[in-house]
Amino acid sequence: xxxxxxxxxxxxxxxxxxxxxxxxxxxxxxxxxxxxxxxxxxxxxxxxxxxxxxxxxxxxxxxxxxxxxxxxxxxxxxxxxxxxxxxxxxxxxxxxxxxxxxxxxxxxxxxxxxxxxxxxxxxxxxxxxxxxxxxxxxxxxxxxxxxxxxxxxxxxxxxxxxxxxxxxxxxxxxxxxxxxxxxxxxxxxxxxxxxxxxxxxxxxxxxxxxxxxxxxxxxxxxxxxxxxxxxxxxxxxxxxxxxxxxxxxxxxxxxxxxxxxxxxxxxxxxxxxxxxxxxxxxxxxxxxxxxxxxxxxxxxxxxxxxxxxxxxxxxxxxxxxxxxxxx
Ligand code: SAM
Numbered sequence: 246x247x248x249x250x251x252x253x254x255x256x257x258x259x260x261x262x263x264x265x266x267x268x269x270x271x272x273x274x275x276x277x278x279x280x281x282x283x284x285x286x287x288x289x290x291x292x293x294x295x296x297x298x299x300x301x302x303x304x305x306x307x308x309x310x311x312x313x314x315x316x317x318x319x320x321x322x323x324x325x326x327x328x329x330x331x332x333x334x335x336x337x338x339x340x341x342x343x344x345x346x347x348x349x350x351x352x353x354x355x356x357x358x359x360x361x362x363x364x365x366x367x368x369x370x371x372x373x374x375x376x377x378x379x380x381x382x383x384x385x386x387x388x389x390x391x392x393x394x395x396x397x398x399x400x401x402x403x404x405x406x407x408x409x410x411x412x413x414x415x416x417x418x419x420x421x422x423x424x425x426x427x428x429x430x431x432x433x434x435x436x437x438x439x440x441x442x443x444x445x446x447x448x449x450x451x452x453x454x455x456x457x458x459x460x461x462x463x464x465x466x467x468x469x470x471x472x473x474x475x476x477x478x479x480x481x482x483x484x485x486x487x488x489x490x491x492x493x494x495x496x497x498x499x500x501x502x503x504x505x506x507x508x509x510x511x512x513x514x515x516x517x518x519x520x521x522x523x524x525x526x527x528x529x530x531x532x533x534x535x536x537x538x539x540x541x542x543x544x545x546x547x548x549x550x551x552x553x554x555x556x557x558x559x560x561x562x563x564x565x566x567x568x569x570x571x572x
Contacts, residue, residue, distance in 0.1 A: 284375060285346035288316040293478055296341050300367050304479060308361050309411030312340045313435075315476035318487075319347050325469035325489050326407045326433035328352045333399035337386045337408040337418060340364060342372035344409060349376040352405075356398055358386045387417060391427045403430035403492070410434050412481070416456065419490070423463040432464070432490040441468050441486035448557050455514040458558050459507065462498070464490035498562035506565040513553025513561075520550050533568070541567045 286292050293314050296302075304310045313319060322344065328334060328351040339345040339357040341364060348355045357379060359365065365383050373379050380398070382389070395404045406429065410418060415436050422429060436444075439452075444460040445468055446452035460466055470487040474480040500506045512528030513521055525531055525538045533541075539549055544567045545560070556564070 284350060285319075287341060287343040287346060287372060288313065288319050290314045290478060293341065293343065296367060296372065299371075300363075302341070302363060302367065305361060307413075309338075309413045310340065310361070311409070311412075311477040311479060311481045313343050313409055313476060314478045315472075318470070318472055318476050319344055321470050322407065322409075322433060322435070322487055323347050323351055325487055326405055326431065328405065328407070332430075333395075333402070333404045335391070335395070335404050335406045335408075337406065338411050339368060339373075339381070340409070342368045344407070345373055345379060346376070348407060349373065349379050353378065354398065355379040356382065356394065356404075358382045358384055358389060360385050387414065387421060390425075391422065392425050395428050399428075401428055403428045405430050406432040406434070408434045410436055412437050412440075412483075415440055420459060423459075429492050431492060433469070433487065434490075435472065435485050435487050438471060438484035438486045441466075441488040444488060444490070448555055453554055454517070455510050458510045458561065460490060461558055462496055462506075464492050466490050498559055500562050500565050501569040502565060505569055506562060509565055509568070510553070510561055513556070517552075517554065519552070521547075521553055521556075522549060524553060 287296065293312060326334075328348065330351070330353045332352045333354045333356070334348050334352040336345055336348055336355060336357045339359050342357075345355060345357050345368070355376075355378060357368070357373075359368065359381065360383070362383055365381060368381050373381065395401065398404075404427070406422060408418075415434075419432065419434070422432060440456070442452045443454060443456045445466040446454070446457045467489045468486050469489050472485040472487060474482065474484065477485075498506075508528070508530045509525065512531055513524050515528065516524050519527070521542065522535060522538050525533055526535045541564060542549055542551065545563050547556070547560070547564070553561075
């Protein structure tokens with residue numbers, strides 16, 4: 246579906262104010278001088294629609310474009326991310342620059358990576374033109390060498406990632422950041438509520454799975470806010486949540502073979518209802534026999550009928566180390 250914001254309002258048959266409940270708040274920041282500034286102009290339906298109409302911008306569904314139109318949510322994200330003037334922030338998908346304005350006012354430096362070339366002139370010539378601490382890059386974030394970028398832009402010191410993510414690539418973006426060894430302090434992102442729940446879930450919960458374990462290996466998750474669809478334009482058809490992932494200094498478990506740990510985790514949840522013996526024996530990623538798996542489970546003191554969903558990260562690590570023959 247493609248359609249300009251005006252089309253969207255025409256389709257709903259109501260004016261912007263009725264559709265989105267216009268607020269007139271703008272961001273307030275207190276710079277070091279103590280003087281209050283009000284530079285962030287977006288973050289409400291009226292200004293967002295004005296910018297979209299000025300540039301005749303068409304939303305592209307394929308890019309997961311749902312722009313934030315609520316100042317309270319924007320302030321909550323900035324608070325959850327704990328941004329200070331010492332921080333270099335990577336924003337993935339600035340859109341028309343709504344959150345970028347808040348980031349520019351609170352961070353030392355902002356790198357904003359946007360795939361949609363139609364948004365670049367809006368950002369550079371208009372909504373971000375007043376800020377001298379932002380760099381806009383027109384690129385697919387999945388194709389960028391983010392480790393190199395962090396080194397160039399922040400001397401290899403940990404950066405903070407803040408984003409209202411395009412939901413269609415949430416997992417590749419987050420896992421890509423972790424796996425590429427990008428120096429990271431934290432990742433604070435808007436994601437689908439269901440995905441946030443999966444990242445934070447522990448054993449025994451229906452949401453617990455490979456994503457929970459992968460995220461928790463690298464970071465400590467904390468859901469900072471639940472966000473309803475009416476805080477976005479256009480409204481997504483799912484609920485959203487802001488999740489902060491604070492990177493561990495070092496992983497909470499020690500494994501001899503990290504790749505093997507993740508293969509075991511993926512195989513255990515690929516067929517969720519199967520026992521671990523069957524899941525691990527059937528996996529195309531692994532080549533253990535039924536006897537080897539049964540023996541490894543025994544060595545760990547786990548029941549031969551146990552399922553992956555019952556094991557903690559520590560228990561998966563123990564199993565991985567038994568398979569690796571190190572413990
Ligand atoms: N940050 C803006 C806001 O909160 O209003 C926009 C958020 S919107 C959910 C996601 C943004 O990510 C869009 O601007 C979209 O064009 C951009 N995007 C989608 N895929 C991308 C990719 N692979 N690389 C970089 N940006 C991408």
